[in-house]
Amino acid sequence: MSGNSSPPLAVSIGEPAGIGPEILLTAWSARKALALPAFYVLGDTELLAARARRVGLDVPIRETTPESAAEAFSAALPVVPLENRLSDVPGAPSPANATGVIEAIRRGVQDVLCGRAAGLVTCPIAKKPLYDAGFEHPGHTEYLGHLAEQATGQPANAVMMLAGPELRTVPVTVHQALETVAGSLNQETIERTGEIVARDLATRFAIPSPRLAVAGLNPHAGEGGAMGRQEIEIIAPAVRALRAAGINAFGPLPADTMFHAAARKNYDAALCMYHDQALIPVKTLAFDETVNVTLGLPFIRTSPDHGTAFDIAGKGIARPDSLVAAIRLARLLADNERKQTP
Ligand SMILES: NC(=O)c1ccc[n+]([C@@H]2O[C@H](COP(=O)([O-])OP(=O)(O)OC[C@H]3O[C@@H](n4cnc5c(N)ncnc54)[C@H](O)[C@@H]3O)[C@@H](O)[C@H]2O)c1
Ligand SMILES: N[C@H](C(=O)O)[C@H](O)COP(=O)(O)O
Numbered sequence: 001m002s003g004n005s006s007p008p009l010a011v012s013i014g015e016p017a018g019i020g021p022e023i024l025l026t027a028w029s030a031r032k033a034l035a036l037p038a039f040y041v042l043g044d045t046e047l048l049a050a051r052a053r054r055v056g057l058d059v060p061i062r063e064t065t066p067e068s069a070a071e072a073f074s075a076a077l078p079v080v081p082l083e084n085r086l087s088d089v090p091g092a093p094s095p096a097n098a099t100g101v102i103e104a105i106r107r108g109v110q111d112v113l114c115g116r117a118a119g120l121v122t123c124p125i126a127k128k129p130l131y132d133a134g135f136e137h138p139g140h141t142e143y144l145g146h147l148a149e150q151a152t153g154q155p156a157n158a159v160m161m162l163a164g165p166e167l168r169t170v171p172v173t174v175h176q177a178l179e180t181v182a183g184s185l186n187q188e189t190i191e192r193t194g195e196i197v198a199r200d201l202a203t204r205f206a207i208p209s210p211r212l213a214v215a216g217l218n219p220h221a222g223e224g225g226a227m228g229r230q231e232i233e234i235i236a237p238a239v240r241a242l243r244a245a246g247i248n249a250f251g252p253l254p255a256d257t258m259f260h261a262a263a264r265k266n267y268d269a270a271l272c273m274y275h276d277q278a279l280i281p282v283k284t285l286a287f288d289e290t291v292n293v294t295l296g297l298p299f300i301r302t303s304p305d306h307g308t309a310f311d312i313a314g315k316g317i318a319r320p321d322s323l324v325a326a327i328r329l330a331r332l333l334a335d336n337e338r339k340q341t342p
Contacts, residue, residue: 090314
């Protein structure tokens with residue numbers, strides 16, 4: 001790597017029993033046709049070789065270091081081996097793999113923070129086997145925030161955004177039971193989320209004055225308080241505070257009518273009050289092209305929008321499109337950031 005060139009992207013292998021290993025192999029196989037930027041996998045060489053045989057892909061795999069990965073990329077899939085081994089049993093997740101799955105994410109963060117990688121792309125994890133092995137974070141987003149805080153000593157507010165070609169959405173509350181959502185929504189969290197989204201859209205996505213549409217929580221955004229008071233007591237004050245801070249936020253809007261084609265033209269991102277309010281529209285519009293991006297971190301992180309797809313793992317039919325979009329977006333965000341660095 002020359003002194004001025006940016007390092008490659010790091011990709012954590014994710015759940016080994018899912019489709020992560022095979023979409024990595026498929027994406028690498030299409031690297032030339034798709035003009036993919038260089039990446040390396042934090043994973044297990046034997047697992048990847050076994051999955052390649054299983055799905056009938058002839059992929060040369062080379063164990064390497066982050067520093068040598070970009071050079072290796074055109075001829076072989078570069079793999080930086082983990083200390084913990086992973087087994088190839090498609091469709092059958094096991095807590096025995098949890099240590100390696102978590103190691104890959106942790107090492108990816110270290111590589112990005114040390115400048116060995118330009119950004120981190122994560123392949124999907126299944127949360128349950130990790131929880132069964134004692135993992136204490138709801139998902140990547142929260143774990144990455146924790147790792148960022150450990151590394152920098154500063155509070156990190158990791159914010160999930162799903163970014164598709166026609167729609168970006170942000171869940172203000174994320175991985176929590178629906179019955180707890182109303183009780184945990186508060187003005188401060190909505191404001192802080194809006195500030196991070198506005199800042200990162202401006203700096204990382206090069207959208208100078210982002211427009212944020214803010215959803216209500218209740219049917220018809222509460223119908224003037226008749227169907228719930230969170231809009232009056234929490235969401236509208238948060239929107240006013242965001243506007244007072246110079247952010248072009250508006251709402252609360254009825255969530256059922258804010259995602260149609262004409263409405264989407266009015267904003268750059270929609271702040272939604274809970275997970276499925278945000279993720280259903282964007283995954284429905286463009287499941288194969290949407291990317292999960294974490295905002296608010298001191299590094300770039302993207303991921304495909306889909307999960308581990310255990311039902312098709314090992315069959316060789318998983319589409320690599322969302323992973324490809326995640327790799328491309330991570331490269332674009334890293335390049336935008338480099339342009340802004342004096
Ligand atoms: N980024 C992540 O780590 C992430 C994201 C979402 C879900 N998950 C996890 O994944 C697990 C399974 O979740 P799920 O079943 O709700 O969603 P899923 O996205 O894994 O699967 C939903 C449906 O879409 C299909 N599908 C998904 N990706 C595909 C692809 N690339 N090509 C073709 N078909 C594809 C699957 O076969 C399945 O029928 C859960 O444990 C969840 O927590 C992880
Ligand atoms: N909520 C995400 C989704 O459904 O797409 C998914 O669970 C991934 O979240 P993390 O990136 O935090 O693991």
